[in-house]
Structures are given as C-alpha cells and as structure tokens.
Amino acid sequence: MSPNEFQGLIARVTARIASRPLDAELESWLNAEYAAGSTGYTELASACRTGAQEGWLAEREAAGIRYGRIFKALPDTHGFSVDVVQMNNIAGPHHVHPNGEIDLIVPLTEGATFDGHAAGWCVYGPGSAHRPTVAGGDALVLYLLPEGAIEFTKHAG
Template sequence: MCPQDFQRLIARVTAQLAGRPVDASLGEWLNTTWPVGSDTYDELASACRTGVVEGWLCNREHGGIRYGRIIKPTPDTHDFSVDVVDMQDIAGPHHVHPHGEIDLIVPLTDGATFDGHPAGWCVYEPGSAHRPTVAHGQALVLYLLPQGAIEFTRDATAT
C-alpha cells in the first residue's frame, strides 16, 4: 500500500457515495454494505494502519492527536477529501461539518470508541458539529468530507 494505492481504494468507496445524501440512512447503508469484517472495511482499516506505520498517514501532531489530510477533494475522489486521525482517550477540537462528515472507525484497542460509536461507520449530517472524542483506548478515524469542508470553531470548550 502506498498513497496512490490508497487513493484508488478511496475512489472505489467514494464512487458509491457520490450523490447520496449525507444523513443517518447513509450511515445505516455503510454499516450494512461494508460492515466490520467485510472485505472493504478490512482493506480500508489495513491501509490506514499501514499508512500510519509507514509515516504517510497521520504525519502531523498537535495536542496529543496525530492527523493529516492525505487527499484533497478532486474529481478522482468524487469531491471528497480524506483525513485520518490517530487518537487515544482524547477529545479533539470542536468543528462544524458544512456538508456533513463520513467516518470510518478503526479501533486499535479493543473496545475503543469514537463519539460513543464502536468499529464501523458513523455519519454526521450537514450543519452538525462535535468535539471528536476517542474513549476506552486508541483508534484511527478516517474522515471523508464532501468538498473538503470543515470549520473549526474558536471555542475549544464547545460541545
């Protein structure tokens, strides 16, 4: 796996997401179509773990969170950007999702959760906001952002 292979893998996923509403039904569809243990979930999870080990994912660090935008929104990824974070028992900076956010949760510690969600997919609708939080251990989270849109808020204590 290399960054170019990773982008091709992501493009296969985003091809199935293009044009779909970013809402709760998409989260249900993702968890039914590509559940934990499916070939697609396992391939994405493995690619994320490999990228972190090899240093081309999560190659920045701030406040105990490793992160990085590996893919900017392009036609190749159906206008989704891709960020991956590596978090352990920590809350990240509060932000808003202007067009929504699609997350793949890959626990590195058994039982680790992301915003209370176990391994699998989580979808935030357009206009939603949160402080991304990993609890009960360590997890990688892959973020797909339509048009790469994310707005960090000034109030780091907002919930």
C-alpha cells in the same frame, strides 16, 4: 500499500456514495455494505493502519493527536477530501461540518470508540458539529469531507 493504492480504495467507496445525502440512511448502508469485519472494511482499516505506521497518514501531531489530510477534495475521490487522525482517549477540537462528514472508525485498542461508535461508520449531516472524542483506547478515524469543508470553532464543548 502506497498513497496511490489508498486513493484507489477510497475512490471505490466514494464512487458509491457521492450522490447520496449524508444522513442516517447512508450510515446504515455503510455499516451494512462495509461492515466491520467485511472484506471492504478490512481493506480500508488495514490500509489506514499501514499508512499511519509508515508515516504517510496522520503524519502531523498536535496536542496528543496525530492527523493529516492525505487528499484534498479531488475528482478522483468524487469531491471528498480524505483526512486520517489517530487519537487515544482524547477529545479533539470542536468543528462544524458545512456539508457533513463521513467517518470510518478503526479501533487500534479493542473496544475503542469514536463519539460512542464502535468499529464501523458514522455519518454527520450538513451543518452538524461536534468535538470528536475517542474513548476506551486508541483508534484511527478516516474522515471523508464533501468539498473538504470543515470549520474549526472556539467552542469549548
């Protein structure tokens, strides 16, 4: 797996979701179409694990969180930026999603969750905010951000 091959995997997903609203219906569709254990999910999860192990994903580290933006919002990714973080029983910095956020959750420890979600997908709509939290062990989370839009805040909660 290379960054270019990874981009191709992402582009196959983003091509199918680029025109859809970021809402509960999209989350349900992703969790059906790319369900944990399915071929599509397994390919993406394996690519995330490989990229993190090889150091071309989540290549930076701060405050116990490995992170990195592998792709800015590009035409090839249908206007989504692609970030991957690795977190282990920790809450990350509070932020707002001006255009929403789509998250692929890849537990590295069996049973690890991201914001209460197990392996699979969660979708935050435009204007939503959270303090991303991994509990129950170690997990990789792939973030798709429309237009790469994210606003970190000083909010403590």
